[in-house]
Amino acid sequence: MSGLIPLTVRELRKWYRNPVFFIVGLLQPIFWIALFGSAFDITKLFSGIPKGAAVLPFGNAPNYITFIVGGILTTTSLFTALFSGTSLIFDRRLGNLGRFLVSPIRRSSIVFSKIVSTTIRILVQAVILVGAALLIPNGLKLVHGISAPDIFIIAAALIMIAFSFSSLFSIIAIRLKKQETIFGIINLINLPLIFASYALFPAALMASWLANVAKYNPVSWSSEAIRTVILNGNLSPSQFHSVMLDLLYLFLLSVFMIILTIVLSEKEIRD
Amino acid sequence: MEESEYILETENLVKTYPGGIKAVQGINLRIKKGQIYGFLGPNGAGKSTTIKMLSTSIKPTSGTAKIMGYDIVKDSMNVRRIIGVVPQDLTTDEDLKGIENIQMVARFYDIPAREARKRAEELLALVDLSDFGNKYVSSYSGGMRKRLELVVGLVHNPKVLFLDEPTLGLDVQTRAKMWDYIKKIRDELGVTIILTSHYLEEVDSLADIISIIDHGKIIVTGTSDELKSNLKGDIIQIEFATEAEAKKFGEYENKIDVSYPKETEARLKVKDADYELPEIMKYLVNNNIKPLKFSVHKPSLDQVFLEYTGREIREEEGGDVRKMAMNMRRLRR
Numbered sequence: 172m173s174g175l176i177p178l179t180v181r182e183l184r185k186w187y188r189n190p191v192f193f194i195v196g197l198l199q200p201i202f203w204i205a206l207f208g209s210a211f212d213i214t215k216l217f218s219g220i221p222k223g224a225a226v227l228p229f230g231n232a233p234n235y236i237t238f239i240v241g242g243i244l245t246t247t248s249l250f251t252a253l254f255s256g257t258s259l260i261f262d263r264r265l266g267n268l269g270r271f272l273v274s275p276i277r278r279s280s281i282v283f284s285k286i287v288s289t290t291i292r293i294l295v296q297a298v299i300l301v302g303a304a305l306l307i308p309n310g311l312k313l314v315h316g317i318s319a320p321d322i323f324i325i326a327a328a329l330i331m332i333a334f335s336f337s338s339l340f341s342i343i344a345i346r347l348k349k350q351e352t353i354f355g356i357i358n359l360i361n362l363p364l365i366f367a368s369y370a371l372f373p374a375a376l377m378a379s380w381l382a383n384v385a386k387y388n389p390v391s392w393s394s395e396a397i398r399t400v401i402l403n404g405n406l407s408p409s410q411f412h413s414v415m416l417d418l419l420y421l422f423l424l425s426v427f428m429i430i431l432t433i434v435l436s437e438k439e440i441r442d
Numbered sequence: 443m444e445e446s447e448y449i450l451e452t453e454n455l456v457k458t459y460p461g462g463i464k465a466v467q468g469i470n471l472r473i474k475k476g477q478i479y480g481f482l483g484p485n486g487a488g489k490s491t492t493i494k495m496l497s498t499s500i501k502p503t504s505g506t507a508k509i510m511g512y513d514i515v516k517d518s519m520n521v522r523r524i525i526g527v528v529p530q531d532l533t534t535d536e537d538l539k540g541i542e543n544i545q546m547v548a549r550f551y552d553i554p555a556r557e558a559r560k561r562a563e564e565l566l567a568l569v570d571l572s573d574f575g576n577k578y579v580s581s582y583s584g585g586m587r588k589r590l591e592l593v594v595g596l597v598h599n600p601k602v603l604f605l606d607e608p609t610l611g612l613d614v615q616t617r618a619k620m621w622d623y624i625k626k627i628r629d630e631l632g633v634t635i636i637l638t639s640h641y642l643e644e645v646d647s648l649a650d651i652i653s654i655i656d657h658g659k660i661i662v663t664g665t666s667d668e669l670k671s672n673l674k675g676d677i678i679q680i681e682f683a684t685e686a687e688a689k690k691f692g693e694y695e696n697k698i699d700v701s702y703p704k705e706t707e708a709r710l711k712v713k714d715a716d717y718e719l720p721e722i723m724k725y726l727v728n729n730n731i732k733p734l735k736f737s738v739h740k741p742s743l744d745q746v747f748l749e750y751t752g753r754e755i756r757e758e759e760g761g762d763v764r765k766m767a768m769n770m771r772r773l774r775r
């Protein structure tokens with residue numbers, strides 16, 4: 172796809188050279204972990220549950236951070252993905268897009284440069300987030316260690332969710348002139364996306380209608396896949412099955428978003 | 443592909459924006475290789491819309507255009523490879539260095555890095571920016587940014603260069619400098635240049651052929667001299683306190699033509715103002731009418747414009763005001 176590489180290089184340069192973007196991007200996941208992860212002390216919750224209860228709502232999580240790290244990775248990627256939309260709008264307003272549109276490059280590569288660069292940003296943030304979670308006292312505990320296939324599953328889930336969210340916001344921005352609209356949209360969708368999912372709470376603690384809705388939420392797919400791998404050593408056949416199903420859904424979503432992005436950006440993008 | 447005498451030809455090019463805004467209403471052009479072709483028109487005339495269609499950033503509503511035989515819609519990728527564009531709005535990225543902007547665009551055209559570097563150096567030297575290639579664009583002045591736009595538009599050796607309002611918002615000296623660069627580009631690089639402007643001096647000093655465009659239509663085309671000699675006469679324009687006085691003045695006999703740009707203003711065309719003025723003075727005194735404002739215009743493109751469009755070229759600012767304000771702000775720094 173001609174144009175994709177130089178445009179992605181541009182995006183990444185703008186990112187790492189902008190100290191505010193960079194520092195905010197790094198601090199945001201650390202705050203999430205420090206505040207959210209240690210604000211809830213689930214041992215208190217455990218103490219209310221009789222010993223040997225049939226179902227533990229947080230499964231075998233040693234602490235809350237370990238339980239929600241997959242959810243936080245997913246949630247921060249939702250917020251960071253917003254950049255792919257806003258920067259497309261900025262390119263339009265600042266005139267950069269005018270240059271791209273008269274150059275012999277595929278129009279979809281303009282949009283994919285946003286998606287790819289945002290996905291890279293999200294991955295860098297994820298590494299920092301996991302590092303921070305491991306370092307803080309009573310932080311992330313990898314009780315069963317972590318294997319290469321585990322890392323592969325985590326990375327795959329994260330890349331696919333980052334890609335899907337970035338595509339979503341880019342598609343929204345393909346014809347927008349004002350970034351207010353896109354901020355409005357994220358305000359509208361991010362609460363239901365985060366709270367009607369298994370990102371922060373286990374299904375067992377949810378009202379049954381909410382737990383049912385959350386099944387169809389991509390945030391749940393990626394949170395659950397990552398969580399299952401982190402909380403368990405060797406996956407049982409049923410755990411393996413559910414992780415693969417989550418990854419399959421994420422894969423189908425990503426493919427759908429790629430096709431939608433290509434079709435819409437080739438046809439609809441304009442100055 | 444058959445060789446045409448013309449590098450660019452259009453047939454009935456039309457653009458209607460959503461909401462029924464008829465920005466361009468049927469433009470026919472024949473542009474020869476090596477020319478500088480100038481579009482002169484006021485704000486909102488449809489200059490940018492025409493350039494945007496020809497440079498493939500928007501699609502025409504109807505009509506066709508070919509550049510070196512390539513159709514601007516069906517062969518848009520090929521058109522993009524042979525044209526260079528400097529749009530009305532700035533396009534370079536402030537967060538990158540000058541040279542990084544150039545290299546990025548060079549990669550759009552698959553130009554190898556080494557060649558791109560060489561080309562960038564040559565072009566930066568051409569517009570006296572050699573010392574600034576390694577500086578961030580955010581540190582450039584308005585004039586420097588416009589020059590960088592020229593470099594970016596030329597990096598792939600285009601055969602045709604579109605310049606939309608190349609000196610908009612620049613001060614007089616910087617504008618004159620810009621004209622020198624544009625002439626240099628034509629002479630040294632042999633590029634056919636199509637430019638738009640609402641500065642008469644600009645098209646007058648740069649363009650070989652001028653088209654006056656208004657309300658989306660080409661009103662007249664010719665060389666600067668041809669257009670001026672079509673005028674056959676000088677203009678005497680007087681503003682009065684009352685409409686009656688203006689009408690009375692309009693009855694002056696020895697005239698070619700009269701028009702009333704405003705109710706209290708009359709515009710007389712006479713054969714030779716130098717001989718007619720004393721008579722007109724007498725006429726004014728005899729009829730006891732007192733001018734408030736009095737001006738004489740010898741043939742100029744200003745006059746040509748007025749003659750063909752019935753209005754002055756400098757009028758209300760139109761277009762995308764928000765973007766324009768943003769660009770102006772960036773240019774003034």
Ligand SMILES: Nc1ncnc2c1ncn2[C@@H]1O[C@H](COP(=O)(O)OP(=O)(O)OP(=O)(O)O)[C@@H](O)[C@H]1O
Pocket residue numbers: 459460463464465483484485486487488489490491492530607640759760761
């Ligand atoms: N994207 C758009 N959507 C709707 N109307 C537009 C759009 N762009 C331009 N117009 C309208 O089309 C007409 C022609 O605009 P255009 O920008 O081509 O004029 P111009 O001759 O370049 O003027 P200027 O000297 O201000 O740059 C104007 O009435 C303008 O308001």
Ligand SMILES: [Mg+2]
Pocket residue numbers: 489490491530606607761
């Ligand atoms: Mg314009």
